[in-house]
Amino acid sequence: MRPLCYPIVAWCVLAMSVAARAQTPAPDAVWVNGKVVTVDGAFAVHAALAVRDGRVVRTGDTAAIRALAGPRTQVHDLQGRMVLPGLIDSHVHAPAAAVFEFDHEIPPMETVQEVLDYIAARTKVVPEGRWIQVQQVFITRLKESRYPTRAELDRVAPRHPVMFRTGPDSMLNSLGLAKCGFDRNFEVKDGGPGYLEKDANGEPNGLARGLARYIKTGAIGRVPTDAEQRQRLQQLMHDYNRIGFTAVADRGASAESIRHYRALRDAGQLTVRVALSHTFPTVGSLETIKAAIDEIAAHPLRQRDAWLQLIGTKAWLDGGMLTGSAFMSQPWGRNENYGIRDDTYRGVQLIPNDRLLEMVRQVAKHGMQFTAHAQGDAAGATLLDAYEAVNREVPLRALRMGITHSSFMTRETVERAARLGVVLDIQPIWLYLDTRTLVGQFGYDRLRYFQPLRTIAALGGVAGGGSDHMLKIGDLRSINPYNPFLAMWTTLTRRAKWYDGQLHPEEALSRRQAIEFYTRNNAHLLFWENEVGSLEPGKRADFIVVDRDLLTCPDDAVRETRVLETWVEGKRVWTAGG
Numbered sequence: 001m002r003p004l005c006y007p008i009v010a011w012c013v014l015a016m017s018v019a020a021r022a023q024t025p026a027p028d029a030v031w032v033n034g035k036v037v038t039v040d041g042a043f044a045v046h047a048a049l050a051v052r053d054g055r056v057v058r059t060g061d062t063a064a065i066r067a068l069a070g071p072r073t074q075v076h077d078l079q080g081r082m083v084l085p086g087l088i089d090s091h092v093h094a095p096a097a098a099v100f101e102f103d104h105e106i107p108p109m110e111t112v113q114e115v116l117d118y119i120a121a122r123t124k125v126v127p128e129g130r131w132i133q134v135q136q137v138f139i140t141r142l143k144e145s146r147y148p149t150r151a152e153l154d155r156v157a158p159r160h161p162v163m164f165r166t167g168p169d170s171m172l173n174s175l176g177l178a179k180c181g182f183d184r185n186f187e188v189k190d191g192g193p194g195y196l197e198k199d200a201n202g203e204p205n206g207l208a209r210g211l212a213r214y215i216k217t218g219a220i221g222r223v224p225t226d227a228e229q230r231q232r233l234q235q236l237m238h239d240y241n242r243i244g245f246t247a248v249a250d251r252g253a254s255a256e257s258i259r260h261y262r263a264l265r266d267a268g269q270l271t272v273r274v275a276l277s278h279t280f281p282t283v284g285s286l287e288t289i290k291a292a293i294d295e296i297a298a299h300p301l302r303q304r305d306a307w308l309q310l311i312g313t314k315a316w317l318d319g320g321m322l323t324g325s326a327f328m329s330q331p332w333g334r335n336e337n338y339g340i341r342d343d344t345y346r347g348v349q350l351i352p353n354d355r356l357l358e359m360v361r362q363v364a365k366h367g368m369q370f371t372a373h374a375q376g377d378a379a380g381a382t383l384l385d386a387y388e389a390v391n392r393e394v395p396l397r398a399l400r401m402g403i404t405h406s407s408f409m410t411r412e413t414v415e416r417a418a419r420l421g422v423v424l425d426i427q428p429i430w431l432y433l434d435t436r437t438l439v440g441q442f443g444y445d446r447l448r449y450f451q452p453l454r455t456i457a458a459l460g461g462v463a464g465g466g467s468d469h470m471l472k473i474g475d476l477r478s479i480n481p482y483n484p485f486l487a488m489w490t491t492l493t494r495r496a497k498w499y500d501g502q503l504h505p506e507e508a509l510s511r512r513q514a515i516e517f518y519t520r521n522n523a524h525l526l527f528w529e530n531e532v533g534s535l536e537p538g539k540r541a542d543f544i545v546v547d548r549d550l551l552t553c554p555d556d557a558v559r560e561t562r563v564l565e566t567w568v569e570g571k572r573v574w575t576a577g578g
């Protein structure tokens with residue numbers, strides 16, 4: 001039988017493959033004569049790209065890709081320009097950022113005087129007795145590197161409670177302290193973190209550390225309706241597209257913010273893919289906390305979806321590096337500006353070890369990614385301890401547990417993270433904005449493993465770039481600025497604002513690594529590596545066309561990069577041509 005059958009089978013296979021080829025539809029569009037940086041495993045660069053049904057069909061040389069075109073295929077001539085996979089930001093807070101200036105535009109503040117001027121101006125608009133708020137103007141980014149004092153706030157706003165908030169810490173004026181019940185006898189009674197800074201006489205000096213839950217300020221002015229909130233969110237997504245983003249991770253999603261994302265997705269109005277890390281209460285009984293985690297695990301958005309997907313949970317483990325409260329392995333050192341007078345002070349740990357372990361265990365049990373804000377090197381080590389312990393019960397590698405920020409590391413924590421497959425969500429823009437203050441506080445040598453991006457890559461770890469965009473729309477005026485090319489430039493040069501020289505240039509990335517940091521690596525962080533992050537057959541056609549060659553232009557030209565076009569799933573969502 002065999003000799004007879006074999007030729008028949010061979011003929012059939014041949015006929016089928018010819019037929020299949022004849023039926024393979026032509027691409028919807030091809031891009032030719034360019035420099036298509038695929039960011040595949042080999043970092044291959046080709047001249048052309050073909051897309052059908054929103055997915056990449058093939059990359060290759062111009063002749064080969066042109067040959068695929070049919071009569072209805074659109075042909076785009078790139079004229080030598082560079083194409084990159086759509087960029088991904090691993091850390092934003094888009095819904096809140098989008099409406100932060102809904103009531104009024106908030107000016108940039110770079111000095112204590114500008115802060116006081118803004119508050120003084122608000123006293124003329126805000127009714128007496130109502131809160132005036134200044135959010136996330138980090139003192140490390142003020143020329144004076146200090147908080148406005150309680151007395152200064154009282155002077156400009158004697159009849160309004162005032163909160164100047166940075167991260168978990170707030171400076172309040174006298175009326176603000178009184179409104180919160182913060183006096184010399186105040187004690188934390190809910191088992192949660194936090195304390196009041198006191199002056200030499202035992203009076204609160206205005207600085208409330210980790211006590212945000214006691215400060216009920218209400219909204220800043222007019223509150224947007226659902227429709228207004230969504231319109232602003234869409235506007236922000238459009239701005240993300242303009243600067244090259246096609247996907248982001250919301251690292252602080254709530255039921256409320258998810259409602260808005262869902263409405264946009266259901267209306268087909270999302271132009272940026274959104275992965276969600278859901279927050280949950282970390283204060284209160286463990287039973288309540290576990291129940292909250294169980295509820296998140298049952299959320300319908302846990303289903304695979306390349307537009308909107310809930311990937312895990314987010315908690316806050318320590319204070320901030322911009323507020324003198326990151327949890328460090330060595331004492332912070334005295335600093336009047338931060339209000340640190342205790343030589344042994346190492347920052348603030350917001351979740352005790354045993355409770356952290358229970359939370360990680362519960363999230364892991366549901367197969368979700370746990371991540372926590374952990375700035376200081378001790379916070380990172382504490383989180384890794386919890387991951388290591390749970391890893392003995394549930395293998396964690398596939399769950400890609402995270403360390404959010406992970407600014408201060410040690411060689412040891414880099415190694416431990418790589419070993420456990422723990423991924424790092426890091427903000428280069430902080431290196432750019434905060435190096436001056438951090439070197440002043442810690443000295444150059446103690447910052448050896450500050451955002452140690454090259455060491456992470458060398459030791460087999462995975463880090464992705466994020467902005468922690470939380471306030472305002474606008475890539476350079478926002479807090480934090482979300483321009484990815486300024487961030488890439490920072491990773492290449494380790495140069496910073498108001499600072500001469502470079503911060504440990506031995507940790508600088510190569511061009512290839514800097515591009516991977518905002519594409520491929522982040523796709524891994526967000527569990528979308530089979531969908532986006534590189535331009536390979538079968539993946540979604542999310543890509544950008546930029547105005548320069550990011551592999552060969554001078555270092556300083558990188559930060560000036562302009563995006564000419566942004567395409568998401570084969571559809572153009574932004575063009576510089578209007």
Ligand SMILES: [Zn+2]
Nearest residue numbers: 091093251468
């Ligand atoms: Zn954040």
